[in-house]
Amino acid sequence: MDLLRRNGKSTDPRDVGVSIEEPEEGYQVVDEYHVKEPFSKVSIFKSAKLGAGLHYFSIEYPLVEDEYETYQKMVKILSKELEPPTEEGVEPERYVFEQAERIAEKYYRSLGKFDQNGWERIFYYVVRALAGYGRLDPIMNDPNIEDISCNGVNVPLYVWHRKHESIPTNIRFTSEQTLNDFIVKLAHKSSKHISSAQPLLDGMLPEKHRLAATFMNEVSTKGSTFCIRKFRADPLSIVDLIKFGTLNERIAAYFWMLLENKLSFMIIGGTGAGKTSTLNATLSLMSGNDKIVTVEEVPELRPPVSNWTQLNSRQSFQFGTEASKNITLFDLVKVCLRYRPDYIIVGEVRGEEAYTLFQALATGHGGLCTMHADSLDGVIKRLTSPPMNVSEVYIPLMNSALHIQRVELPSSKGKTIFGRRVRTVWEIEDFDKYRVVATWNPSTDTFETKMEDSLLFERIALNRGTSKEEVVRELNNREAYLKEIVRSGVHDQREVTFKILSYYIDRREEKDEHSREPRKKYHKKRVSKTETEAPLILEEAQLPEMAVREVEPRA
Numbered sequence: 001m002d003l004l005r006r007n008g009k010s011t012d013p014r015d016v017g018v019s020i021e022e023p024e025e026g027y028q029v030v031d032e033y034h035v036k037e038p039f040s041k042v043s044i045f046k047s048a049k050l051g052a053g054l055h056y057f058s059i060e061y062p063l064v065e066d067e068y069e070t071y072q073k074m075v076k077i078l079s080k081e082l083e084p085p086t087e088e089g090v091e092p093e094r095y096v097f098e099q100a101e102r103i104a105e106k107y108y109r110s111l112g113k114f115d116q117n118g119w120e121r122i123f124y125y126v127v128r129a130l131a132g133y134g135r136l137d138p139i140m141n142d143p144n145i146e147d148i149s150c151n152g153v154n155v156p157l158y159v160w161h162r163k164h165e166s167i168p169t170n171i172r173f174t175s176e177q178t179l180n181d182f183i184v185k186l187a188h189k190s191s192k193h194i195s196s197a198q199p200l201l202d203g204m205l206p207e208k209h210r211l212a213a214t215f216m217n218e219v220s221t222k223g224s225t226f227c228i229r230k231f232r233a234d235p236l237s238i239v240d241l242i243k244f245g246t247l248n249e250r251i252a253a254y255f256w257m258l259l260e261n262k263l264s265f266m267i268i269g270g271t272g273a274g275k276t277s278t279l280n281a282t283l284s285l286m287s288g289n290d291k292i293v294t295v296e297e298v299p300e301l302r303p304p305v306s307n308w309t310q311l312n313s314r315q316s317f318q319f320g321t322e323a324s325k326n327i328t329l330f331d332l333v334k335v336c337l338r339y340r341p342d343y344i345i346v347g348e349v350r351g352e353e354a355y356t357l358f359q360a361l362a363t364g365h366g367g368l369c370t371m372h373a374d375s376l377d378g379v380i381k382r383l384t385s386p387p388m389n390v391s392e393v394y395i396p397l398m399n400s401a402l403h404i405q406r407v408e409l410p411s412s413k414g415k416t417i418f419g420r421r422v423r424t425v426w427e428i429e430d431f432d433k434y435r436v437v438a439t440w441n442p443s444t445d446t447f448e449t450k451m452e453d454s455l456l457f458e459r460i461a462l463n464r465g466t467s468k469e470e471v472v473r474e475l476n477n478r479e480a481y482l483k484e485i486v487r488s489g490v491h492d493q494r495e496v497t498f499k500i501l502s503y504y505i506d507r508r509e510e511k512d513e514h515s516r517e518p519r520k521k522y523h524k525k526r527v528s529k530t531e532t533e534a535p536l537i538l539e540e541a542q543l544p545e546m547a548v549r550e551v552e553p554r555a
């Protein structure tokens with residue numbers, strides 16, 4: 001099927017108030033793939049005519065005149081007749097598709113005659129109009145796209161492409177009304193409200209994509225704007241990060257040791273550096289016995305454990321004369337102490353919740369968080385000044401910090417390649433004294449680690465009544481075990497978690513069996529691929545040893 005077939009006349013149901021630039025002869029194709037074959041594809045072009053850099057073209061198979069008429073009729077009928085599904089958990093796209101099929105049968109006389117391909121095209125457009133994102137649907141479904149932003153009318157939408165970075169698209173809104181309507185639709189989809197009276201929106205779309213938007217000219221000169229940061233259906237696991245070269249097995253094993261010993265760490269870096277993804281990936285290194293509470297503005301973290309309470313802040317809203325109260329991260333961190341968590345995980349620390357988080361650390365809880373900053377000095381300065389006001393003596397309670405950054409990688413072919421790398425890992429000895437335990441070397445793209453110098457390992461050894469050498473040996477074992485997992489091809493977050501839990505269980509069994517004998521080397525146990533084909537949902541029933549710890553009633 002020729003996707004670029006055009007019948008001369010624009011009969012596309014999508015073009016009202018939106019301009020779609022068509023590809024021209026002579027554009028050089030840099031990359032090309034289907035999104036929903038055969039209806040939509042992406043071509044990435046280079047051309048002097050388009051201007052410098054690459055250009056993202058989202059191309060859809062257009063409807064011909066009579067298909068378009070039927071499409072319009074069907075949308076009209078469905079808008080009237082579509083009832084919410086009676087069952088829960090029905091996928092909206094699937095549901096609309098089935099309903100469209102039903103309508104096509106019911107009204108076959110008035111809807112016209114088409115061959116199979118014709119109907120499929122019509123259904124594609126009906127689904128994307130009623131259950132999807134209209135003209136933006138193909139971009140939303142392109143797994144290579146990390147985010148989509150619109151800076152106003154008559155400027156191209158921009159996407160962040162996994163391979164090609166930030167590039168303009170062939171789509172622009174040309175009508176303010178269409179853009180406003182689209183933003184209102186996005187707001188509805190995220191169960192939020194946006195209007196001239198409340199022109200700011202921060203929400204989450206049903207597929208868990210993060211949505212930020214502004215309305216009309218209230219706060220943005222060029223009219224309404226929005227940015228959608230897409231949620232990955234399969235979160236990056238620690239193995240993915242190792243494979244990408246973001247960190248190595250030894251650094252991962254180091255954080256594994258910290259997590260087992262209830263030590264705290266923070267992840268710092270710029271926007272989109274990969275802080276939240278890294279934090280989420282390290283959560284699979286937890287022992288499974290830990291009770292954790294996550295506190296976030298927008299729920300992004302998905303710890304692969306069962307004993308998990310998820311708390312999210314809420315903006316105030318007005319209902320008639322009644323106004324609801326804002327629930328801030330600060331309120332949530334306070335309340336989560338009552339849950340007696342082993343770990344409090346704050347998605348992103350920005351304000352006074354930092355103070356409460358450090359209070360929690362001072363009372364023996366573990367704490368993890370991310371913070372937007374480009375240096376550890378900057379972090380500590382912000383933590384100790386208003387509104388965070390963390391006392392200097394509390395700073396070392398955050399035991400370690402990891403700095404992640406998007407960096408240019410050394411490349412032999414003269415091409416610029418970017419990647420995300422853990423730049424530095426520090427242990428925080430005092431509020432102005434840090435010890436580097438790992439760094440990234442930008443000329444060789446390798447990591448240099450000095451875990452033998454770790455102060456925290458000394459502390460772990462003291463607590464466990466062993467030597468630091470023994471702790472480093474354990475680190476070596478875990479590093480080897482992680483290497484085995486990477487080699488075995490397992491990378492899915494749940495599967496990785498399962499592997500890590502098996503390590504804990506095996507070790508516990510070994511301890512029980514040979515409580516007097518010296519410990520075996522764990523990496524001798526092979527990680528087989530077939531093992532991972534065992535059921536992987538971490539239900540309590542499947543992991544009796546790891547069952548949820550009873551919460552004792554508070555005195």
Ligand SMILES: Nc1ncnc2c1ncn2[C@@H]1O[C@H](COP(=O)(O)OP(=O)(O)O)[C@@H](O)[C@H]1O
Binds near residue numbers: 236244246270420
């Ligand atoms: N190590 C990584 N390698 C490749 N892509 C990554 C990595 N970490 C994060 N990403 C991607 O980058 C985007 C931003 O990541 P996120 O963790 O939300 O950043 P931050 O929390 O620092 O703003 C996401 O789309 C995510 O999938």
Ligand SMILES: [Mg+2]
Binds near residue numbers: 275276277348370
């Ligand atoms: Mg984040």
